[in-house]
Amino acid sequence: MTFSLFRSFRTFAVFFPLLFLIAVASPRLAAADSTVQASDGSSASAGADAAGTSGSIAEDGSTIPADDSSSVDQLFTAPQADTVTKEGGSLLGKFDDHQPITVTGSLQAMGGAVVGVSDGPTAGTYQFGMKPGMSITPSITFDARPDRTFRIHGTATAKYPGDFAVGFSELFFDYTVKDSTYVRVGKQLIGWGITRLFDVGDLMSDSDDGVAAKVYVPVDGIGITSVVLVKTSYGITSDNVDFKSLGYGLQGDVPLGRSEMLFSGFYHDADSTPGKATATYKTSMLGVDLFAEGIGNFYKTKEPSFSGAVAGFYWEKIEPSLKIYGEYYFNGEDSSGTDHRASIVVGTNNIPGTPFKAAIQWTHAFMDNSGSVVPVLSFSPWPHVSMQYGLPVRYGAWGSYYVVNGSPIVQTTAEKNNALSWAQRIGFMFRLTLNVGF
């Protein structure tokens, strides 16, 4: 069944993405088809538009040479003499002193579709499907600083999918005490933890579901952040509020020479796991950023337990442009002790001679050998617009971590943020994204 189904869709799965890719990308490819690799490794595109063909004038009026790097030497034939600049005053006032209210906005819109084969309701069955996706998120932000001690900030956002009702995603004020203690009170996002792929160590991940008071105090080079949190889900009213009903968070940031340690904890008495704590270590070695994070659970009636651990790395090469980062996650809450997962991303910001960026993410669950592989190709054909093409593939038995009736049990951060995330055995994804700030 599996074989015949995949054979019947093989032609589609292989050729449709290519045809679609060629069809959609053809205008851009046509414009760039004369792109060649110059002998020095630089890319050169004959027949491109004539915009910017001559020397350009920088903001200060100086002329930027309009040809290759050899023209750099022309700048030294009659350069402006070195000058003496009178030292200006502190730039801190740019942020700290009175600033009238400013209003800015942004619009993020995404549309696309995913087509492919996903698992059916029972093992061994498959279904062909096509799923469109769209999201629109306009937002308006205001910010005002009456004086150096006070600031008020709010962002009103409407979201589709959803009822498109306008609501405040953030609304808070800042108060600064003696230029060193920072207080922020209101509805706010708080981000803790340093993972990129497995978002398990962020004890404040849903802090914007309510109101929080956050205070930062530096103590002998150590940054201490404390948080008092009142989530909507706590059901607190003015009648039933007491200290036990609030959530409390604490984080310490300890620099250790070339390394850094972070300690954080959160306690809410009414939760089934009232206490959580993390310890994070980050360092750099041989040009590679390395980190490890451990998470523990604390209970009122039983011994603390190990919740899990994440270890990861980040490495970058300049030429050719290449980034690799990966994370390994052990879920300590799984009673079998076999829940190990890993995810790795390899990406480049520039495929030589093309306008494309490319990345591939491979996520694997070792307990049942299921996982996903998602290669993505993207480029920006016009200002504010980017196009993405992906070929998501999932593998593993029906009922496994990543293949459960069309949706994975556990998603990586990237999957959570992808409105077109849908579990396919194999599929083709196309997405158009518009991102404008104003």
Place this chain on the structure above:
Amino acid sequence: MKRIFFYALLLALVVIGSAPYVGAEDAPDFKAMLKTVDGLVSFMDTDFSAEYAIVLDKPGESRSVTDAVMFRRDKDEKYLILILEPTSDKGKGYLKIGQSLWLYDPLSRRFTFTSSKERFQNSNARNSDFTRSNFAGDYDIVSGHREALGRFNCWVIDLKANNDGVSFPKTKIWVSDDNLVRKTEDYSLSGQLMRTTAIPTYQKVGNRFLPVTMLIVDNLRGKTINGKLENERTQITITKPSLSTLPDSIFTQAYLEKVSK
């Protein structure tokens, strides 16, 4: 006739004998020169802040301008950069403390660690271009020779990195007689020219120097426009320099959150 021949021979011997000394200069102590170069553009005894305008020109595409403000404390290897423009990136910030470089995203309110080798805001500048100069510490000297660069007489010094922390494993710098770097060429390990930087004019602030403008040409990215090869280039203009002492609290994630949008 013999006398003429004698004087001609004598003249020839004098010329030949003095030839090695014409146009040559004793090679200086390049290591000491690099330390002087580093010292002139580093702010080890004061804090430093300034505004940076970063103009990226991609051939055949529209120009993008990024405005940022920089706060630097070289003696502690710290800096904080806050993006002011464009609107879409306003509020993003970089915080470097020692070897740790953090990128702050105001949308997610999260800090992610990043690499100093990364391109700054996708321009041709690297994050490492905003740290203090440390040629003497990060590079070993391969060779040096004398060369004219426009109106500047320079020592051209070939350098090879002695650690993995720098953005480029090989670099060549043109040092004018006033011990200021006027031009650099950055190379890959295989010898591929990757980036050329020109600093024709410096501004003196206190007893230190910083570029008025610096032009960075990306030798690996470009297009041929109307039959002429154009490389991507980034011009950085530095204004409003200040040596005022900055509070310790500037170099914290909390401050970056506070001043961000």
